Amino acid sequence: MIQLFVNRERELDFLNRKYSENSSQMIVLYGKRRIGKTELIKKFIEDKDGAYILCTNDSTEENIKEMKDKFAALTEKEYFRDIDVSSFYSLYKYLSVTSQIF
Known part of the structure; x- marks a missing residue:
């Protein structure tokens, strides 16, 4: 199609x-x-420069992992894969603070 x-x-x-x-x-x-x-x-x-991320019916943890992986690939900063967060709110908060660094 x-x-x-x-x-x-x-x-x-x-x-x-x-x-x-x-x-x-x-x-x-x-x-x-x-x-x-x-x-x-x-x-x-x-x-x-951006990433398309489609959240799925997988667990929140899996969706957060996917977002961290995409952000690491986008910024070429591997440490984003190791961010210790358990919610989307915490991840967005972390990314909003660190995005001001770039």
Whole structure:
């Protein structure tokens, strides 16, 4: 099946404006199934340093591990794999503080 990317200029513009702001932010993207949320994010990060992470029905620990692995690969800093956190909140808090270092 060929995925078409249409009628998302407004959403891409919003994401690009937020990306260009000089602050840490978290944007939650939600909606009905099969309306193009994943394609929107993939299109948005195509030309940026970023990582696409899809949380799964696996355990919270597995999803956190996946996020730490992606962040380590993105920053080329292996120590991110060893961050000792047990919640998404703790991980986001840690990443928001360390992202100011880069």
